[in-house]
Amino acid sequence: MSESRARRPLAPRRDEPPVIGSAVAFGRDPFAFYEDLAAYGDVVRFSMANYDMATVLHPACIEQVLVDDFGSFRKPKSMVDMSVLSEGLLLTDGERWRAQRTLLQPMFYRERVATYAETMGEYAARAVDEWVRQGELDVKEAMSTYTLRVLGTTLLGVDTDEHQAAVRAGAEAIRERTSENPVTVQIPEWVPTPANRRFRRGVDAFRDAIDDLVDERDGGGDDLLSLLLDAEYEDGTAPSESEVRSQLMTFLFAGHETSALALTWIVYELGRKPAVADALRAEVDTVVDGEHATLADLPDLTYTEQVVREALRRYPPAAAMFRETREDVAVGGYRIPEGTFVTVPQFHVHRDERWWDDPGTFDPDRWAGVEDVPGDRPDYSYFPFGGGPRHCIGMRFALLELQLALATFAKRFAVRHDHDDVGVDLGATFHPGSPIRARFEPR
Numbered sequence: 001m002s003e004s005r006a007r008r009p010l011a012p013r014r015d016e017p018p019v020i021g022s023a024v025a026f027g028r029d030p031f032a033f034y035e036d037l038a039a040y041g042d043v044v045r046f047s048m049a050n051y052d053m054a055t056v057l058h059p060a061c062i063e064q065v066l067v068d069d070f071g072s073f074r075k076p077k078s079m080v081d082m083s084v085l086s087e088g089l090l091l092t093d094g095e096r097w098r099a100q101r102t103l104l105q106p107m108f109y110r111e112r113v114a115t116y117a118e119t120m121g122e123y124a125a126r127a128v129d130e131w132v133r134q135g136e137l138d139v140k141e142a143m144s145t146y147t148l149r150v151l152g153t154t155l156l157g158v159d160t161d162e163h164q165a166a167v168r169a170g171a172e173a174i175r176e177r178t179s180e181n182p183v184t185v186q187i188p189e190w191v192p193t194p195a196n197r198r199f200r201r202g203v204d205a206f207r208d209a210i211d212d213l214v215d216e217r218d219g220g221g222d223d224l225l226s227l228l229l230d231a232e233y234e235d236g237t238a239p240s241e242s243e244v245r246s247q248l249m250t251f252l253f254a255g256h257e258t259s260a261l262a263l264t265w266i267v268y269e270l271g272r273k274p275a276v277a278d279a280l281r282a283e284v285d286t287v288v289d290g291e292h293a294t295l296a297d298l299p300d301l302t303y304t305e306q307v308v309r310e311a312l313r314r315y316p317p318a319a320a321m322f323r324e325t326r327e328d329v330a331v332g333g334y335r336i337p338e339g340t341f342v343t344v345p346q347f348h349v350h351r352d353e354r355w356w357d358d359p360g361t362f363d364p365d366r367w368a369g370v371e372d373v374p375g376d377r378p379d380y381s382y383f384p385f386g387g388g389p390r391h392c393i394g395m396r397f398a399l400l401e402l403q404l405a406l407a408t409f410a411k412r413f414a415v416r417h418d419h420d421d422v423g424v425d426l427g428a429t430f431h432p433g434s435p436i437r438a439r440f441e442p443r
């Protein structure tokens, strides 16, 4: 149960202009804005237009929100109203969420995920060959093509190649939408603003692609799509057609964009930090024997794992998580009122100098010899996959994919680019501020 609520003082509130609240300050520089919030303490209230908001910045408070007082929070209504994903695992709540999570969890058991390793490695090798031929390319696009292919084949049992453009347009529309602040998300989808029209176009293309993928499937497999189509919940109901569609969109979106971003930032750093690239190469040259990295190589790919961990710290693909209080909640000694939109920002906590030395530097060596993440820091000073009952269902899948892909890439190419600082487009995801263009040269 949460700390006794009634007697707690309200959490401190940021000094901000009336009406508009903190919307402008956040929009101007989200990193500086959260630094400013942190000056008020570890639990801070603020507002954006008519939204009452709060953030939690201390690992113990974050654990309370995600784990101990899980039941006092739900996904924010303004996000759940995003029609395309509303019936999928990321946004459902209560009993429906629990039933979906129970149904889908077996797809992500350790033994099951291990069976995807061969495809992850093989597709990485194939992708590199294509990139070398292409010359300079947009890294995020290239990585998205790779992660989407892997996801389609391993989890969904479909070939996404023909539908890449539509799925990516849909994912981009959703990314744009979830990257806006809650003030703009609030404008209903049917209002024909330019942003809403763009969103609709992207999502319609995505929906058509999903319908085609469902029609094209062979049937009878043991992939996620077959599982959904044949499912029956404990209460005897089955997922409706719109739920199946929403679920597929959820997995296509959540499962490819995040991993693609992690790989993109890694390639960016490899091009900037020759010492990291050299250390990685030295490791894969001794460990990886064949065309691509395999499951058997993993225990020896320790530096590769350090690079992945550091990328997820410095560039957390899910930049922040969002909740809404169902009731008054006491967190870190303060009261957060019912109906408050609460942010849990990885992008800020992963750089907090209380837990991280020189946090702005990409330094895989900080993970050397650290077996139990996050090492001697408090739990939830590092939480790229969230935590508690709603932690990322695809975590094992993602970690396996990132390590196999990275080891395979490092074995087969050297990356070259001229970027100094691409900046960050920070929303729900940690996105490069401008496209990262690079050349992949065979080794």
Ligand code: HEM
Pocket: 089, 090, 091, 101, 155, 250, 251, 254, 255, 256, 258, 259, 262, 316, 317, 318, 321, 322, 383, 384, 385, 386, 387, 389, 390, 391, 392, 393, 394, 395, 397, 398
């Ligand atoms: C580096 C890659 C990834 C990162 C950093 C990441 C991060 C996260 C985070 C932080 C959450 C929690 C959201 C919240 O509590 O509000 C989450 C949930 C989720 N992720 Fe991931 N994710 C990654 C890869 C994947 C993959 C590969 C899949 C699917 C194959 C996936 C599917 C999902 C789903 C469906 C949820 C919702 C789970 C629930 O609410 O029960 N993610 N992810």
